[in-house]
Amino acid sequence: MSQLVQRAGAVVFATAVLGWAIGAAAQSGDPLPSWNEGAARQAILQFVETVTNEGGADYVAPADRIATFDNDGTLWVSHPLYVELVFALDRVATLAPQHPEWRDQEPFKTVLAADHKDMADFTKGDWAQIIAATHGGMSTEAFLEIARAWLATAKHPRFDRLYTELAYQPMREVMAYLRASGFRTYIVTGGGQAFVRAFSERIYGVPVEQVVGSSMVTEYEYRHGEPVLMREPEEFFTVNHDGKAIGINLFIGKRPYAAFGNSDGDREMLEWTGAGDGVRLKMLVLHDDAERAYAYGPADGLPDTKVGAFSQALVDEAKQKGWVVISMKNDWKTIFAKPPQ
C-alpha cells in the first residue's frame, strides 16, 4: 500500500468516527427530556422537523420562524392567583400608609383586611382600580426596580419557592428547542408587559423586545432637565382574547408558525396562527394535575377556579381544528425545574 492510500484510508476512518460521534451526540441530546412519549411531544418534534426541512414543501425561512407563548398558566404557575395580582395586592399593603383614605374605600379596604373570600368576588373594575393604583404613578425605570425587588423575595404559598423558580420546565425546553431551530420565541401575555420584562430574559431566555403584553398609558416628561417616561394610572392596551391577535400584528407583524396557550384568553391567538397557510403548531396546556400543580377547567369536569378558564367550547374548537392539548399530568415528566442546590 502506498503512503497516499494509507493516508486516504486514515481520512476515511477519521470521518467515519466523527460521523458516529455526531450521530451519538444528536441521539443523546434529546431536546425535550421533561416530556413523556406521546402525541404532544411527537407533535412538537414533527413540526420542527417539517418546517426546517429545506427541501420540503412546508419549509419555513428562518426570518418567518415566529413562535408565541402565553405566560400565565402556559409558561409558569398562575394559581391560586395570577402572580402579578399577588404582586399588586402586596403593593397595596406597601402603599397603604401613603393612602389613609383606602381604609374606607373599596376595593382597597378588602385588600388591606386580607379578606381572601371577598377578594374572590372582585369585579374586573375592582382589579382595574388595583392595577391603576399599584402599576401607575412612577417612571418605567422605577417600576422595573419595584417589580424586580418583589420577585427577588416573594414566595409561592404552596411550593415555598420564588415565583421565578416556578416556570414550567417542559415549556422552557420547548422554547430552547425552537430557538435552537431558528425560531424567535415571543411572549404574548395578558399580564403587564413591564412586569414580565422584569424576568423574561432570566427565566425564559426571552429578551424584553420579544415581550408583547398589556401596557399602561405612558407620558414623556422632564425631571431635573432629564427625560423620564411616566406610567399613568390607566391601561393603554390589553393583550387578551382578540388583543392577542391584534398585539401580534402590532408588535411582530408576522403570523406565528407556532402558538402555545392554556385558556380561553388564548383562543384568538391560536385561531390567528392556525389561519395561516402551511404547517402551524397550535397547543394548549391543560391543567389536569392537582397533585403536582393544579387542576382546573371547567372542561372535562375539572373545577372552575376563575383563574384562567379552559372551557368546553375551547376543547371543542381544539378538536375541530386539530389543536394539540397537552396534559400536564400525562405529558410532563416534571413540572418545575429542580431547585438550585
Next chain:
Amino acid sequence: MSQLVQRAGAVVFATAVLGWAIGAAAQSGDPLPSWNEGAARQAILQFVETVTNEGGADYVAPADRIATFDNDGTLWVSHPLYVELVFALDRVATLAPQHPEWRDQEPFKTVLAADHKDMADFTKGDWAQIIAATHGGMSTEAFLEIARAWLATAKHPRFDRLYTELAYQPMREVMAYLRASGFRTYIVTGGGQAFVRAFSERIYGVPVEQVVGSSMVTEYEYRHGEPVLMREPEEFFTVNHDGKAIGINLFIGKRPYAAFGNSDGDREMLEWTGAGDGVRLKMLVLHDDAERAYAYGPADGLPDTKVGAFSQALVDEAKQKGWVVISMKNDWKTIFAKPPQ
C-alpha cells in the same frame, strides 16, 4: 538550512502575506463609501469602534446594541410631500367613485380638484380625515397589497424614479455597517407602521418586526369563518415627538445607543437616547442640498417648507448636547443609490 527551518520560514512568509492581505481588505472595505471625510463620518466610525471594543470602558453587549432611525427625511426623500401622503391623495382619487359625497365635502373636494395650493393649507384635522378614509376600512393583508401595488408604480415628480429607489444611500450604509457591528436597526417613524412595513425589508434590510410606527385601531373579526384583522378609520397610536420615546419603550424596551432623525419630531427620540449612560450616538440629517435634493429649515436661514421642520431650537439643543448634524451637501458624496442598469 534544514527542512524544518525552511518550512518555518515559509510559514512566517505566508503569515506576513496573509496579514497584509487582511489589512488591505479592511482598508478597501470602507463601510461608508458614500460619506465624505468629516466630523459626521468620523463620529459614526468612532462610535462603533468604542462600543464594540470588548476591553473598553464603553463596551456595549450585543443584546443591547439598538439603533433607531426616523424614516421620512432621514432614510428616504420626504419632499415635496411625505410619500405616504402622496399615496393617500392618490387613493382618494381611486376611491372617489365609491364616494360621490366627496365631491362636495372637504377636504376631499380640494384633493379631487388636485388643488395643490389649497392642500398646502390643510390642517392636521384635514389630514386625519384623509388618513382615516384611505388607511382604514380594509384588512391588514388587503392594506399591505394596496400599499405594495402603489409603491411598485408611483414615481417621484422631480426625480422620475420609484419612491423605493429614493432611499438615501449614505444612510443605508450606516444601517448595514451597524448591523455588521452587531446592532439591530429599528425604524421609528411618525408614518404608518403598516405602510413602512410594505418596503422596509426590501430597501433597508429592516424586518417588519423592527418597524415602530403610527398605527390604526384594529379589530379582530371573522369572514367566512376565518379570522381577519380589520383596520378601522381611527388612529390608535402616534409615533411622533414624545410618541417616539414612548414607542421605543413600548416596542423595544431598551434605550437605543444610536438614534438618527432629521426634524423637530425626532427631538424626544434623541433626548431619550442621549439620557442613557455610556457613549450614545445622536445624529440629525440637515437638508441643505437644494441642488441634489431639497433644502429646508427654518434653521440657518433655510426655507420653511412645513414638511418636516429643522428649527433653530433644535440646532441649539443639538449644539448644547453634542448631537452631530449631518450636512447632506457636505457630508454625502451621493444622495441616492445608482438606478439599477
